[in-house]
Amino acid sequence: MNKDSRIGCGMCRDYGNSGYRLDQSLDEDNPGGRVILCECVQKLARPEELDHRRVPAPSYEELLAGGERTDPADPTAFERVQTTVNRLNGIFGRANMPYKGHLIDGFNALDADSKPINGVIRARQQVKQVFQRIIAGEPIGAYINGPTGGGKTFLACALLTQLILWTRRSGRYVKVTTGFLEKLRYSYSEDANAPTTWEVIGRLANVPYLVLDDLGVERRTDWVDEWIYNLIDARYEKRNVTIVTSNYEPEHFQSMSEGRVTSRLKHMCMIVRSPEQDIREYYDLHGNPRRFG
Secondary structure (H helix, E strand, O other): OOOOOOOOOOOOHHHOOOOEEEEOOOEOOEOOOEEEEOHHHHOOOOHHHOOOOOOOOOOHHHHHHOOOOOOOOOHHHHHHHHHHHHHHHHHHHHHOOOOOOOOHHHOOOEOOOOOEOOOHHHHHHHHHHHHHHHHOOOOOEEEEEOOOOOOHHHHHHHHHHHHHHHHOOOEEEEEHHHHHHHHHHHOOOOOOOOOOHHHHHHHHHHOOEEEEEOOOOOOOOHHHHHHHHHHHHHHHHHOOEEEEEEOOOHHHHOOHHHHHHHHHHHHHEEEEEOOOOOOHHHEOOOOOEOOOO
């Protein structure tokens, strides 16, 4: 990813030696995870700008706001990475993910005896395989299915986070019911500010990475079936990466649009099975592992 030999170290290796990394120390100052400059880039700034003993991470608001660096020692490398960091934080701010600041390896639910919950390792490896195939240039998505509480949404958000960090492309998270169908219904309203139906579809069809969460919980009607098909078909034709979560196997949607939804989902996505056990008791509301004992 990075062609500058001065940029890249062990801290940002998992981000393509890009000169930035994800700050996962979630707290009040960093509620959603943020992208920060790696130490290998910080040293390219003017000495008086950075404390080499310990460089404090800027606040989430500061990163979203951006701001210009003045007269750095290496304006080309330093400012280029700083601009990328600001852009990535903007992308994450608009992605609307419920689980923020987590990578795929963070899906590691352990029981009270510190042993992985059955199915966790398998699901994590499958999602990592999807990520690697996408990075290699394959327009493949993920269809993550399993029972309620199996970590489907966490896995989808972790995959989306990792893709954004690695490729620097935009992504969005939407729930099928509230984030998609509700907006479609609003497009029929008399509100002058309401988007048109095709504007709603277009925004979601064109984003490079899209998480469609909870497919199948919606109340089925011909209207619902038609618009779900329209969105999936549009992304299929554009070869954009779609990450779907559902309690159901793809065959559950065989009756939707004469089997075309099932056919496209199976062709555009790798099937990932989440753990059978409800693992929510092992994570807090932000997706951080709970500590036992």
